[in-house]
Structure formats: C-alpha cells, structure tokens
Amino acid sequence: MVERQPHIQCRPGDVAPFVLLPGDPGRIHAIAAQLDRWEQIACNREYRTITGTFRGMPVSATSTGIGGPSTAIAVEELIRVGARVLIRVGSAGALQPGIRVGDLLVAVGAVREEGASAMYVPPAYPAVSDHAVLAALLKAAGDLGVTAHAGLVRSHDSFYTDREDELTRFWAGKGVLGSDMETATLLTLARLRGARAASVLNVVVPADGGLEEGINDLVAGKEAARQGETAEIRVALQALHALWTEESG
Amino acid sequence: MVERQPHIQCRPGDVAPFVLLPGDPGRIHAIAAQLDRWEQIACNREYRTITGTFRGMPVSATSTGIGGPSTAIAVEELIRVGARVLIRVGSAGALQPGIRVGDLLVAVGAVREEGASAMYVPPAYPAVSDHAVLAALLKAAGDLGVTAHAGLVRSHDSFYTDREDELTRFWAGKGVLGSDMETATLLTLARLRGARAASVLNVVVPADGGLEEGINDLVAGKEAARQGETAEIRVALQALHALWTEESG
Amino acid sequence: MVERQPHIQCRPGDVAPFVLLPGDPGRIHAIAAQLDRWEQIACNREYRTITGTFRGMPVSATSTGIGGPSTAIAVEELIRVGARVLIRVGSAGALQPGIRVGDLLVAVGAVREEGASAMYVPPAYPAVSDHAVLAALLKAAGDLGVTAHAGLVRSHDSFYTDREDELTRFWAGKGVLGSDMETATLLTLARLRGARAASVLNVVVPADGGLEEGINDLVAGKEAARQGETAEIRVALQALHALWTEESG
Amino acid sequence: MVERQPHIQCRPGDVAPFVLLPGDPGRIHAIAAQLDRWEQIACNREYRTITGTFRGMPVSATSTGIGGPSTAIAVEELIRVGARVLIRVGSAGALQPGIRVGDLLVAVGAVREEGASAMYVPPAYPAVSDHAVLAALLKAAGDLGVTAHAGLVRSHDSFYTDREDELTRFWAGKGVLGSDMETATLLTLARLRGARAASVLNVVVPADGGLEEGINDLVAGKEAARQGETAEIRVALQALHALWTEESG
Amino acid sequence: MVERQPHIQCRPGDVAPFVLLPGDPGRIHAIAAQLDRWEQIACNREYRTITGTFRGMPVSATSTGIGGPSTAIAVEELIRVGARVLIRVGSAGALQPGIRVGDLLVAVGAVREEGASAMYVPPAYPAVSDHAVLAALLKAAGDLGVTAHAGLVRSHDSFYTDREDELTRFWAGKGVLGSDMETATLLTLARLRGARAASVLNVVVPADGGLEEGINDLVAGKEAARQGETAEIRVALQALHALWTEESG
C-alpha cells in the first residue's frame, strides 16, 4: 500500500490532476462553495485538501500556508500523488499605481526573491508560468469580465524588513506589478518537476496604501477584496475547466 | 484603539511576555495540556494563539506554520504586541549518529540556510540564541532528566531538493546536530528586534533514517517522538518559569 | 533633427515597430528573401538593418552580432527609434535528446547565465517571453507544420570553457531545451523597457553532437540547418503578421 | 619525535589545555604578570607563547597577531598540540553609545565580516561562543565587579576603508556592540575543530571617538584602557579557573 | 585536413603568431593600410581576418565584434590556429578628467565587470596584461610621441543601464582610467590559455562628455578620434615588431 505523503497526508488517488493552491486554509471554503460537490481529504498543519468536481471536472484544492518553504512541501507532495496542473489563488500587494483592490494579477513570471526556490536551482533560472495555463487564465478573466493585469510579480520572504521602502521602490521601478510570498516557489518547482503551473493573485493592498490596513480589511471582509477572492477562484476554475475540456476532447 | 496585528490577529495585552512557538497549530493543544489554565486568543491561517498561566506565570503560545517566512510574520507581530522572550518548540531531523528520536536539540546557534533572515541582514550576522534563555533551557533539561544535545542546528527552506545527500553530508561534516526550517529566522529576527529567543527541537528523524518514515511516525503518534514533544514543552515551560521567577524576584 | 543612434546608425522612422533580430549579419539576406520588398537602412560593425514589408506589414530586421553585450546595444537603440515587438531568429545547440537539427526552439523563458542582463537587474528577475508574442509564434509554427519545442533555453557567454560538460549536464538535468548567447539579454531588456519580445531558435547542434561540427555544417550550408533557418524566419514573420493584423484590426 | 608546529613553534606538551589569546605579543607580559609562575615556550614572528599556572591551574597564552589569517594559524596549531579551551583577550572599538573605554565586551557571537573564516565554511554558519565558557566569563566579570556588555561583535579585515562611516552605521543599527578583527575567526574555527572558545574585548575606542586617538591612547598607556586590559585578563583567567575546577572536580 | 575554426573560419597556418584585435570589422581596413602587404583570410559574421607583413614581420588582424562573448570566441579560435601574442586595438570612454579624445589608454589590467571571463574563472583572478607586451606598447608610444596613459580600464557588458552615473562615479573614484567592453575578456582568456595579450584603447568619449556624441563623432570621422585610431594601430604594430625582432634575434 502506498504511504500517505507526510505533510499533506494524501495518497495517490486522493487528489485530482488539476489543483488550486490558496495560501490560507480558510480560503478552501470559498473554493468549495464554487464546486458541484466536494469532500475534505486531509487537514494537517496548514495543509487542508479537498477534492470535488467543477462542472463535471475533477478538481482538488490544497492550502499551502504562507511562504515558499511550506509551499514547496505542498507542491512536491501533490505532484508525487498525481497533481499535474497547479494554479495558485492567492493575494498580493500592488506595486504600480492604478491597480485597485480586488483587481487580479496574472503572473507571467516571478522575481525569485524568496529562499525556497534557491535551494533547487540558481536564481538565473526563470520562474515562468506555463504558457498554456497562463493563456487559459487570461481568457477566462476576459470571458468573465474580470479586471486582470498580466505581468511579473515578486515573491519574497518578509514584508516587515527595515528596507521595505527601498525594495518596493526598486521593483516598482522595474515594472513589477505586485508582491506575494509563494508564486516564485510554485513556478520554479512545478517546472523542474515537469508539472504545469500558474498564479492568479487578488490585490488586497494598493501601491500607495499601507500593508496592515489592507490585510486587515481583508480579514474584516471588506467588499472589494472579497469580490476579488471570489473572482480569482472563478477565473482559475474556469481556466482549469477549459484545459480539461481540451485534454478530454 | 490599537489595531489587531494583521496575521496573528492579536492586540497588545493579548499575549504574555513569555511565548512558546511551535510550528504546528496542532501542537498548541499539547502545550495547553501543560498549563494551569488557558484560553484561545485568535486563530487565523496557520497562526493559533493561546494565553494562560504555568505555575502562576503568564505565558502564551503561537503556532508559526512551517518555514521562515511565516515564522518571521509571527515573530514580528508578537514582539509588536508585547512578546519579550520567545522559545521555539519544534521538531528536527538529526545530522549526527547517536542522536535518537525523542532526544532534544537545544540550539546554541543556527546555520542561516533559509531565505527569511537574509531579507533582514547579511549572512555574516550570526543566528545565536540568547545566552540566558539557552542556559535556562539546558538547566531545565538537566533538572527534568531529559536527554538534550546543545550545539548548532541548520535551518533551510526545503528538504525535497535533488541534493539532499550532498547538503546533509556537508553540514554533518561541519558538526551541525540537526536540521529544521524555523530556528535561524527566529534567532536572527528576535535579536535584531531586541527580544530574547532560543529553540528546543524534538528529534523526529534519526541521522540514518529516511525523512518520510520519520515524519510519518510522528504523525502516526509513535511513542518516542510523542514523548520528545511532551519533554520539549516541559523543558521550555520550566525554563521560562525560571527566567520569570528571576525577573520577578 | 534627431540624431542617429550611435551603433545601429538608425533614426526614428527608419525602423518599423516589428523587428526581427538575427545574430548573424549574413542572415539578413535570408530574411530579405522572404519580404515583399526591402531596403538596407544602415550597416555599421555587426549591425545591419533593413526595412521592408511582409504581406503589407512594415517590418525591419537588424543583426545583433554574437553575445549579450552587442545584443543589448541593438535592443536599446532599436527601442529608442521606435521598435515595439522584437523576435530573435537565432540558432541554438540542443540540450535534450530527441531534438533534431532544424527543429525550432521557442523560448518561454531563458536562464540568465550571461553578463549583459546582470548589468540591469539582479538574476532573480526572470527572463520571460511576452506571452502574446510567444502564443503567436507557437500558432504560426503549428499552422506552418514546423516542429517547434516550447520551453526554457539557457543563454551564456562562452561555450569554450573548461567545464562545458558540467554546465551542459547541469542544465540538461533541469529540463532546459537548448543554449544560445542572446535570448536572455533580449527578453530581460525588452521587458524592462516596455517592449515585447520573444525568441525562436534553429537547432544547429544536437545534444549528443559536437559543437564544431554542428556550426560548420551550418556554415557549409547543410540542408537541415538551412531549412531550419528558413523555417524560423517564416514562423517569426507570420507571427508578427498575426499580431499586426490584430493590432490594425 | 613529534615535530614542532611550523608557526607557533610548539610541540604537544608545551601548551596547557586552557589558553589565552591576546592579539599583541606585548600583552603576553601583562598576562604573565597575573600568573603564579610561567616560562616562555617559543617566540616566532607574531607568535609568542608562555605556559604557567594560575592558582594552580596550568594555563598558556599565545599572541595571535592582528587579523583573522594569523589568528587562524595560531588556533589550528594550538589545537594540534593540545589546546581545548581558548579565550581571546583583545581590544575593540565600541559601536554603541554608552560603552566607555575600559568596559569589556563579552562576545555572544560575531559577525563574520573577515575573510579567514570564509575559507572554511559559508557565512551562513554562525560564529558563536561556547555557551559554558561564555557563562563563566560573565560570572567572573560579575564576581570581579567589572563592567561587561554581552552581545554581538563584528570582526572585519580593515578599518581604513573608504566606507567606514557606512559600515559603522549599518552594524551599529543592527545592535552590534563593537568591532575587532579576530573574534569571528576564533569562534568559527574552534567550533569546527571541536574546541571551545570565547572572546572578551577591552574597549579602547568609544563609539563617538576617532579610531586613531583611541588606539594611540592605548599605546600611550592611558589609564582606562590599561585598566580594561588588566580587567579582561583577570576575568578570562578566573573564568578558565572555574571551568578547570569544575572539570577537575 | 584540419578543420576550419567554426566562427573565425581560419585554419592553422592562416594566421600569424602576432595578431591585432580591433572590435570593429571596419577597422581592419585601417590596419591593412599600415601593412606592407596583406590578404583577407576569412569574413564570417563580425569576424574579418587579414594576414600580411609589417616591416617584414608576419602579422594578422581579426575583428572581435562588440563585447566579451564574441571576443572570447575570437581569442579561443585564434589561439587554436596558432596566435601567441594578441593586442586589442579598441576604443574607450575616459573616466578621468584630463584625458582627451585621441589619447591612448594602455591597459595594465582590467576590471572584470563583464560576464564572459566569469564563465572561466572566479572574479578574484586578475585580468592583467602580459608585462613584456605592455612594456613594448609603452615604449612604442614613447618612441612615436603618442600620448598614452598606463593604468587600469574597466570592461563591462552595457553602457545603457539605468545606473551609469553610479557605476561611472564608483570606478572613477577607484582611479580607473576608462571603460571598454572587451579588454578584461581578452586578458583573462589569453593568460589562461598560455598566450600573451595586452590592450591599447583610443579615447573616443571624454570623462565629462556624453556617450552618444562621442561615438557619433567617431562614426562621423572626427579628426581627433581618427588620429587616435591611427596612432593606436601604429603603436601596436611597432610594439609587436619589437617583440618579434627580439624573438627572432
């Protein structure tokens, strides 16, 4: 009998080939709400996994926790039990003016300013989304009428450093759209392991706003951020569905 | 009114100056079981916080999740609401023969092979435990008759890389006792922020054992690892109590 | 009067918004052969520039010379005089078995193992193709029935080092499709400057073949490599035409 | 017959397990003055070694010269002939206000901004004092009524660079107590070689004073610095004596 | 039969042991004009090679194209077919006031701020001219009454970055005379391959002038720059002749 993966606590067969990856275990409920039906497979530490169907397509969702290291564990273990296409549905702070809370960022690639991907491959290796998954996300956003910005995001390991102003100014000046803490790890590892990945991020802090207010608004359930979360899940599910239909065709 | 911290969801006054930091939110229950009384303060994402008393000493515990990035958030936000002494109670894989599952590692310092501390200060800056907290931990372990190894640990961002053998051999050859994913972040940030920190780790994988079996044993509740977890919590609480008594004296 | 750019010797108006970038000035002729009509704009050092039309679409081609530094100059100066979409039509050595001479590599992104892009931005920043130009290239290849492999390429600054075996094995093991010397510079700079870029490479050396034979075969005009060159130019022109039609629409 | 070590010119048996390490060969006399009895073992280049007893405990002292490289040689060769516990008795410039000339810094750990330790192990490895030797030093300082500051020091390879202001501001801002040129090398190498080490430093330049005046005052024999030197030797000898008594017990 | 080198398209016997290396294929004509007689050996991409005699000495000249990568190819392939002494005759921007357009810089060594030499050996390895070739260049300049400044130059991979002011100020402050894009690659590779190399550079942009004007002046054939080009070729040929005479002696 095949052993359960040690952290996500799933076995081969538990997880669909198409997987959504929120950071927050709490967001699994918001995903479940958009499925035809679902059941919880496992819940250990920050890893909660459900499997169900969306318009007939089998799909799973696993929370990664915050940061590249816990995301790396989830990605590695999910691929070992059968995941093949992974889309992060996360949140981000914007780095460019004109991007509003609730807008979506669709990552074409990511700045690897986190430590987890560096354990695997030198930083010269690019963190790039799978081009077909990316195209499916952009098409889904267009079809659903959701505002989505395609470009680079920056993934890092802390937003509480003493040089946040400097870091933010630098990367904004390089045209990066926004920051999160998991996309670069996901894109790097999935490609190295032969899986396909992309990332869609709900903007919860505008470029000119303070971090803490933004996140608190999210926690407090402010409307724009909540709508963005709903939108990114819908976009990701519809993109996966299109890929699934094409494959099944 | 002072705002809640965005991730741990605590306000000043919610948290005692003395805090235990397990990685796993599930370990909060094992800590609670050793307190006189306690209540849950908040639970958001991988951050679960309780506050209570141990033999009359006010004490809190907050889970950090896996990895330096989520640990950095917990440490930063806890210090902002009043934490002053932080002891990680985590788990580790051993790098030296002769260290058994359930033995404790007490970190004198940590190799900073994780990305989160590098966001703050160049790697030449040492991740070192507070010497008084360290002494209190070693004394408590001695008084309680627990096997505790004092020395360096290595904190990293993934144990699923393609060069684990090479990394393990290298650091074992440098005398490092074991590996975890959070200690270096905690020690570096706490010192930079003027707080005092140390780390005690329960060995769940021996040096010559495979990783996945080890962790699975823990999850499955194997006895040695479970006893080690109980022991590390007891050692940490007794060490904090000694420091508290001394301060209150 | 606006000054000529110092190296490419072009003025605003001399160059169309859509530009092909071969490395070899000699390949300009092969490009010209596929245009409706064309004229040579300038020829200075390794930079030869022609402007003409392809099925009615205005298009230019400028040779970049070998390597990131001369490519950086071409890209910067072309963008200053009006280039907006740039496609490299170059040659590559394969890193994976099963890729044959004359097959095309379409770069999703590039490993930045060259020095020129590092003058601009840290290596954590990914060298990624513009997703719409990439999609147009893949569609054109499909429509034309050309074998095209989409994936990562590696750009470097020398293939004559004493550690070529080691470098080749390392990057092949990471799934990289092939190596050239210019793609990473182009993709990085174009994105930083707000232009759109992609790269299609004709394989002239197979993964298990020696370098010198491969390149000599090209020089000697061996048939497979020559057909690959013709094919990559055709694919790139057709992709640009599709983007132009869409924009003009 | 066992060969003499090439630089310190000592054989096994010449040196006691407990060794003081001043930088200046001239400070050997100040150490000798506090011993019961002593003899000079060797004097070659900057390495002068004496062996004697302090209240019955066998003890040696070897000067290391200035800087990590000559210190590395002394530490390696001393350990080869039998040294087991090594305490540097050096001088430092303060980086924090409120630390006065003649105060002692007791290094909990050291920033590895010197080149010698980097020859051995990556900078992520922490330069940390042995916790028991550190505790003995702090206890001795307390018992003797000497002002001693416990914390991090920074070891570097030159204080004559063009960016001293920047370096000083940076590390002072990170809470580092003071700077020397040897502590990080000693702590790193001793731990790698299985020996125990610590460092106590006499402050000869205050944080707001100029370097050259401070050092000149020392050379000129100014009183505070001289008293600090006497105090650090006394503290180190008393700490070693306590460890020796404990071991002998 | 020995194969032609794949890029420079030369065979053993085609090239003299003494070789001049201009960057610009167009400068080959200016070199030819100073030879007794010459013939073109090959012309492929940016590599144009002639071989002839100067006052009876056999000599070749090969253009390298712009940048370290194409220079590395030329240097490697030339040495394979018999080159033993290589002198770059290039152009530079001045970094120090008082150096005029048309003055020559004779490189004692070069800052390795380009990527090509880094593929071969860590940056700690110095890019240094062969001392005898350097001495011959300085003597020739003196004998010919040409203003030549001996010192360090800096070789880089782009002068179009967003931090040119910062880079220029930094290296000017370190005493570097001027900047080019090929010298460091040449000096590093030639020494590693056991050949002898040096570099003489014609100043085409003064320290306080703008880049583009300077280069345009060169292209437009401004007099000072043209005279500098003639002078550097004369100096290099005379230096090679002196070395040849000495060897032949």
Next chain:
Amino acid sequence: MVERQPHIQCRPGDVAPFVLLPGDPGRIHAIAAQLDRWEQIACNREYRTITGTFRGMPVSATSTGIGGPSTAIAVEELIRVGARVLIRVGSAGALQPGIRVGDLLVAVGAVREEGASAMYVPPAYPAVSDHAVLAALLKAAGDLGVTAHAGLVRSHDSFYTDREDELTRFWAGKGVLGSDMETATLLTLARLRGARAASVLNVVVPADGGLEEGINDLVAGKEAARQGETAEIRVALQALHALWTEESG
C-alpha cells in the same frame, strides 16, 4: 605636531619613500644586513620598522605580520607617512612543478582570495603590480643571476582548511605559480591609494612537498630557503635603487 600612526608608530619623516615589506619581523635583520647603515624607528606588535640607506638611497623596511589585515594596516599607515614605492619580500609555496625552493616568484598580479582587499573594492578589480617596479625587479633578478619566475600568485587567508587539495589543484590548473597571504592586499591597496607596489616571493615549499616540512626547513635555516631570502632582498633593493636613480636622474 603630527601624530604617530597608531600601529606602525611612525611619523612623517621617519620612513623613506622606498620601503621593503617582509612579513616576518625577524626578516628585518636580514634586510638590515644588506644596508649601508640603518636605525630602528619603531617596534610595536608585529610591526618593526627600520630606516637606512642602500648605496646612498634612503630606504625603509617594515614587517607586516602574517595575512592581509595586518598588511593593510601597515600599507595604509606607511603611505600616510610618506611611502611611495613598496615591495613585499615574502615567502610562498609553489603551485607548479619545476619551481624549486629558493627560486623567486615575481608577481605580475595576484588572485584576491583574501578578505582584506574585498573590504575596499569588488573582486573584479585586479590586483596588479606596478609595471615599472615589476620591470625593475625582473631586470635586477636577471642582472644578479637569480632564478625568478614572473606570473600570477594567489593570496589567501588560510592554508589549514579542509579543502586545500581542491584549492591547490584548481589554481594550479589555472596556471598560478604559487601562494602567499599578503600580495593581493598590498597590490590592491597601494594602487587604490596612488602608491606603486610589487612583490617578490622566496619559494619555501615546492609544489609536490608538504607545507609543514617546507616551513620548518625555513625556520631551521635550511640552506636553499635562506639563500632565496637573501636573494629576494638583494633583488628588491637593487630594483628600488634603479628606480631611485632614474627618479633622481
């Protein structure tokens, strides 16, 4: 009144513009033995300074101690009190077969594998001898009939690391002649400060010999090494004399 330099304890006027720099204070006597007359100026720590005349030329000698950090102090302070031309007269281990004990290495440049020069300028900056001082050394060696090898040396911060075999093989493979611990610091700092420097090294350990025997032989006064020491001092003095004569001319 001008203050004494804090470490070398010299004032302006105490030291001649031409200075020899042995590492070992004991070698000052061997230098003095070749002077017309001399007096000791200062002796503090590892810094012993004498000033005298050699065939009428005023000359000084200051010992630097072992390693880049103490050498940096000596070089900085000597230049502050008037030194203008500095020649290291040190010892080295050979990295190439065929170099015998007592042969001299004349450094054309040095690999900067030591930490002191890195405090001043990035490693891409080359450590290069002054070409005129180098030429004078080579001429003096020739005139005196001393075997002298001109080429690169490598300066490092420890020869007791666990990877000496690897380091030695690597740099020998790159053609480096031998290793010492001070040359790179001297060459880098002197050039940055506008002084002229070079280095001549007496080989005391052959490439295929063990380190410790070699150095012990030196200490024991073995004949070849002793003759090499005498030779290097003679060569350096004669070179300085030639430069002095030329300047005075």
